[in-house]
Amino acid sequence: MMPEGKRVGCELCGLWRMCFPGRLANASERMRRGLRIRRMRIPRGMMLYRSGERVESLYMVRSGCIKELDDTGGRHGSVINFSFPGEMLSLQCLGVPVSTTTGVAVEPSFICAVPLGAFSQMCATSSAATIELTRLIAKAGAAARDSLTLIRDKEAHERVAGFLLNVCGRLQLRGARGRELRLGMNRDDIADYLGLRSETVSRCFSELARRQLIKVRAKRVEIVQIAELRRVFHGAAHAERRPAD
């Protein structure tokens, strides 16, 4: 299986506007500062970075999908987050010497790696970089809060609906065309992330499909009635069918 995206230069990359260094300086300026961005191909299952190891780079996903694992977990879940194209990983590593999470590709992916040293140097000289960084960290914090409330306060159907809406929204931020999602991860990873079991995720998918809100074909999920899906997410009863609203 090949990843969706192709290896292109940053200037041609559809993520250009989203790409962190791209917002700060153009290619020639980056060169001048010695900010060498590495592009890497990550096969499925490969670790991008490991918990306990020193993190020497910030990573950005160009294509594919990376899952962030928490290694403290015992019997249950360990997936903290999924990162989709245009999103960053390992932001939390800025404050601590070693990573507390592990990054693993759930499908073949292409990654940009920015050396942390050159990066923080850039932040030291450019206040714009610092501001941008702060903004990104704040956004990551807000996302973490969202996933906390999604998992803590919602029941299984709502979590699955929320997950689909979340992924859909994030992909559309990067100009994904339609309502059809390619979920790179398998059911176990989704269940892990949502604090459920894969059987439950599967049942929720089937139920939503039965109600015609989505169409499911393996890893491809099409959102048919996004408004109704949002109602499920916000706690509408399971089989509620009102005559006219």
Add this chain to the structure above:
Amino acid sequence: MMPEGKRVGCELCGLWRMCFPGRLANASERMRRGLRIRRMRIPRGMMLYRSGERVESLYMVRSGCIKELDDTGGRHGSVINFSFPGEMLSLQCLGVPVSTTTGVAVEPSFICAVPLGAFSQMCATSSAATIELTRLIAKAGAAARDSLTLIRDKEAHERVAGFLLNVCGRLQLRGARGRELRLGMNRDDIADYLGLRSETVSRCFSELARRQLIKVRAKRVEIVQIAELRRVFHGAAHAERRPAD
């Protein structure tokens, strides 16, 4: 009801070493920079700041307890975090113009408020301040991850045990003497935070007390066998009593 702490100057404050500005500059230097710290008395139930409003200050708890509420919640939980003496709130507000959470005192509290403007000015001139800030934000991120896994991957008994251990650890970081916790918040707030119902929290307390791991008297909880409590937290079976191990 009066809060535990007394209003003292920062220099006499037991939190001096923990207090963020305290780590950066002494009192006279703060004055020179115009970094005027306000001290406020917050009665129980009062909002320190509101979701949707512009945040003009960073807050630190000197005594009492502040809960951070998420207003998006529907029927269920909204408590994102509790802040105990020596801890900061509203860190996430640095990147965004308006707060997305509401801070409410769960008991009468004393607060230090640092004006955000002067604060960021200080960060702009002092790289030590920026580093310290980054460290604090990273710590907040780690704490958020911990509470996510606590709530998602553990069952009720383990969550309650983890909560007690977490609070105990945080209070002891600030030199709390014994194993006796004064929980300022009520059972509903704890349940809300842990993604449970107050009845379940109560049952877990009772069960842990029955097993002699803790003693419960209303809002006072004494940790009797912290090692055993840690085992519960890490997933030891409920009534597991091994003959010899």
Add this chain to the structure above:
DNA sequence: CGTTGAGTTGATGGAACTCAAATAGCGTGG
């Protein structure tokens, strides 16, 4: 065509929620 692994579906039990009642704290006022 058999194998393999992911995904789906069914049956059952357990953990936590819900509703309801009893009890304990705590402040107030006699």
Add this chain to the structure above:
DNA sequence: CCACGCTATTTGAGTTCCATCAACTCAACG
């Protein structure tokens, strides 16, 4: 100081939701 009333907390009984275990389907692949 004690009785009172209010609220927070605890306890009990029944129900629901999801996990668990197991069987089955389906597609990919040699």
